[in-house]
Each structure stands twice: as C-alpha cells, then as structure tokens.
Amino acid sequence: MTDTPVQPDHVLADDELDERAPPIEVKGLKSQYGTQVIHEGLDLTVRHGEVLGVVGGSGTGKSVLLNTIIGLKRPDGGTVKIFGQDIEHASRKKWTAIERRWGVLFQAGALFSSLTVRENVAAPLYEHTDLSKKQIDELADLKIALSGLPPGAGAKKPAELSGGMRKRAGLARALALDPELLFLDEPTAGLDPIGAAAFDELIHDLSDSLDLTVFMITHDLDSLYSITDRIAVLADKQIVAVAPVAELEQSDHPWIQEYFLGPRGRAATKALSKKPSRRKKS
Ligand SMILES: Nc1ncnc2c1ncn2[C@@H]1O[C@H](COP(=O)(O)OP(=O)(O)O)[C@@H](O)[C@H]1O
Ligand SMILES: [Mg+2]
Numbered sequence: 001m002t003d004t005p006v007q008p009d010h011v012l013a014d015d016e017l018d019e020r021a022p023p024i025e026v027k028g029l030k031s032q033y034g035t036q037v038i039h040e041g042l043d044l045t046v047r048h049g050e051v052l053g054v055v056g057g058s059g060t061g062k063s064v065l066l067n068t069i070i071g072l073k074r075p076d077g078g079t080v081k082i083f084g085q086d087i088e089h090a091s092r093k094k095w096t097a098i099e100r101r102w103g104v105l106f107q108a109g110a111l112f113s114s115l116t117v118r119e120n121v122a123a124p125l126y127e128h129t130d131l132s133k134k135q136i137d138e139l140a141d142l143k144i145a146l147s148g149l150p151p152g153a154g155a156k157k158p159a160e161l162s163g164g165m166r167k168r169a170g171l172a173r174a175l176a177l178d179p180e181l182l183f184l185d186e187p188t189a190g191l192d193p194i195g196a197a198a199f200d201e202l203i204h205d206l207s208d209s210l211d212l213t214v215f216m217i218t219h220d221l222d223s224l225y226s227i228t229d230r231i232a233v234l235a236d237k238q239i240v241a242v243a244p245v246a247e248l249e250q251s252d253h254p255w256i257q258e259y260f261l262g263p264r265g266r267a268a269t270k271a272l273s274k275k276p277s278r279r280k281k282s
Contacts, residue, residue: 014091014093014094015093015094015096015097016097017082017083017084017085017094017097017098017101018083018084018085019083020084021081021083021084021085022045022046022047022048022081022083022084023046023047023048023082023083023180023181023213024044024045024046024069024080024081024082024181024213024215025044025045025046025079025080025081025084026042026043026044026045026065026068026069026078026079026080026081027043027078027079027081028041028042028043028077028078028079029041029042029043029044029065029068029075029077029078029079029080030042030075030076030077030078031061031064031065031068031073031075031076032076037237038061038064038237039061039064039065039068039237039238040237040238041078041237041238042065042078042234042237042238042239043238043239044065044232044239044242045242046213046215047213047230048213049207049211049212049213050213050214050229050230051203051204051207051214051216051227051228051229052213052214052215052216052228052229052230052231052232052242053216053217053218053223053224053227053228053230053231053232054066054215054216054217054218054231054232054234055217055218055219055224055231055232055233055234055259056233056234056235056255057235057255060234060235061234061237062185062217062234063107063185063217065234066104066183066185066215066217068080069082069087069183069215070102070104070183071087071095074088075088082098082101082102082181083098083101085098096128099128100128100177100179101177101179101180101181102179102180102181102182102183103173103174103175103176103177103179103181103182103183104174104182104183104184104185105167105170105171105174105182105183105184105185105187106170106185107185107186107189107217110170111158111166111169111170111173112158113157113158113159114157115157116154116155116156116157117144117149117153117154117155117156117157117158117161117169117172118137118140118141118144118154118155120158120169120172120173121140121143121144121154121169121172121173121176122136122137122139122140122176123173123176124173124176124177125139125140125176125177128177129177139176140154140172140176141154143172143173143175143176144169144172146172146175146206147168147169147171147172147175147202148168148198148202149165149168149169149172153165153168153169163190163191163195164191164192164195164198164199167187167188167191167199168199168202171187171202175206175210178210179212180211180212180213181212181213181214181215182203182206182207182212182213182214182215182216183214183215183216184203184214184215184216184217184218185217186217186218186219187199187203187216187218188200188218188220188223189218189219189220193222196220196222196223197222197226200220200222200223200226200227201227203216203227204226204227207227216228221260221264221265221267221268222268224245224268225245225268225269228244228245229244230242230243230244231243231244231245231248233248233253233255233256233259235253235255235256240253240255240256241253241256245260248260249261249265249269
C-alpha cells in the first residue's frame with residue numbers, strides 16, 4: 001500500500017474515477033469561518049479499505065473537515081481529492097459519480113422525520129437510480145436488515161425508534177447506494193456502552209464484508225481501540241499524527257499523551273488486552 005498517487009494509464013471517462021488513487025487525499029487544506037481559521041496546511045491520506053478513526057478536542061474542526069471532504073464546505077486553500085479527483089474541479093458527471101460512492105452518517109442522524117425508515121433509506125435510491133419502486137423497496141429492506149434492524153423497523157418513523165435504532169437507520173441510508181467510502185460523525189455518541197459496542201461490531205463487520213473504507217470521527221476510546229486500523233489526530237489546526245493506536249501511544253504530543261495515556265485511555269487499553277483484537281491489521 002502506498003500514499004503516492006498513481007497516474008491512471010488511460011484517460012478516465014466523464015463518470016469514471018481512478019480506483020487506484022487513495023479514496024481520500026487532502027493536501028494543504030485551509031478552512032476558515034470569517035476570521036476564525038479552523039485548519040491550516042492540513043494533510044491527510046486515507047488508504048483503501050482502512051477504518052480510520054479521527055480524533056481531536058471538541059471544536060477543533062473534525063466535523064468541518066468531514067463537511068469539507070464531502071463538498072458541503074469549500075476549502076479556503078489546498079485541495080481535496082476523492083479517488084484522485086479534485087472535488088472543486090469536478091464536472092457535474094464526475095461529481096455525481098463521486099457522490100454515489102460515499103455514504104454519510106451525520107452527527108445528528110439527519111433522517112427525515114416525516115418519512116418512514118424504509119422511505120428514508122429509499123430516498124438516495126430514487127435520486128440516483130432508475131430502479132422501480134418494487135426494486136427500491138426490496139433494496140431498502142435489505143439495507144435495513146444489514147444494519148441490524150428488526151423487520152418491522154422499516155415501517156416506523158424515526159421518532160418511534162430508540163437512539164441506537166435511529167443510528168442504524170441512518171447507517172442503512174448511508175449504505176443505500178453500496179458505497180465504497182463511509183463517513184461517520186460520532187456514531188456512538190449518546191449510546192449506552194452496550195449499544196455502542198454493538199454498533200462498533202456492526203461497523204467492523206460491514207467494513208470487512210463490504211470492503212469499505214471508513215472515515216470515522218469519534219471520541220469513543222473503545223471504538224478507537226477495537227475497530228480502527230489507524231487514527232488521525234486533529235490538533236493545532238492540522239493532522240499532527242496518523243498511526244495505529246499502539247504507535248500513537250509512543251507520541252510525545254501533549255494532547256495525544258493526555259488522551260491515550262490518561263485514565264480513560266489506560267482503561268480502554270486494559271479492556272482490549274483482555275479480549276481478542278477485532279482489528280483487521282495491527
Ligand atoms: N457553519 C459554521 N459557521 C461558523 N463557524 C462554524 C461553523 N461550523 C463550525 N464552526 C466553527 O468551527 C469550529 C470547529 O467546529 P467543528 O468541526 O464542528 O468541531 P468538532 O471538532 O467538535 O466537530 C468551531 O469553533 C465552530 O464554532
Ligand atoms: Mg463534530
């Protein structure tokens with residue numbers, strides 16, 4: 001595996017992306033709101049097939065980074081490439097091709113409250129495919145089951161579900177278009193520890209079986225220790241380290257030290273040493 005971009009050996013068609021390029025490549029990113037600079041010279045390359053955990057103090061710009069990568073906020077400097085394509089200079093066709101390849105589970109879930117779970121999951125399928133209603137309903141039910149929801153959940157409105165089930169419904173919608181790239185913003189925040197562990201397990205299993213690349217913002221140390229391949233640390237407006245957790249523990253950056261080697265970090269390490277690692281690579 002390499003971080004160097006590979007040049008395609010043929011000219012890509014309008015709706016084609018370079019499958020050999022890294023799924024996400026951010027270089028020299030600057031982000032700001034008014035005079036507040038959130039990111040400055042931020043670099044990050046996400047490798048194919050990895051589960052990348054993104055951590056950083058509250059308000060350091062983790063969600064802004066996600067929003068910038070998926071094109072909801074324009075970079076104020078630098079570049080964001082998805083499968084080799086600079087998103088700022090993507091044609092409409094290219095952009096549609098990019099959008100089809102990712103699924104996003106936002107921090108607040110962002111389901112349409114007036115629609116049933118099945119209708120929520122079906123929405124991206126209506127937008128991006130020409131499938132019939134029957135096919136779309138079948139696919140939606142498949143994603144609902146894949147996300148570990150009981151069969152009756154599809155007919156329910158989000159408000160009728162528990163917090164954990166709503167997260168799963170959001171995940172089902174994020175998976176609607178069979179994405180290669182999955183973005184998760186604090187997916188286990190607000191869940192009880194058992195619900196959070198079950199959700200982690202689901203993400204781990206799906207990333208393996210569906211060959212997903214996962215960009216997961218989290219401050220759940222258990223998630224970080226049990227399912228991530230590498231962790232990117234956002235501090236001082238940049239990604240100050242990207243490494244597997246064991247390597248990060250060796251870092252002398254003060255925030256990393258405090259975070260991973262403080263009492264909570266030590267508890268998570270201890271818990272993990274008692275159970276077999278679920279990480280694919282270590
Ligand atoms: N739409 C916005 N307008 C102005 N400031 C924003 C906006 N979104 C985020 N910010 C600011 O950017 C900083 C980073 O926010 P965010 O990425 O949400 O942090 P977190 O790392 O907790 O996810 C915060 O100081 C926040 O106030
Ligand atoms: Mg956030």
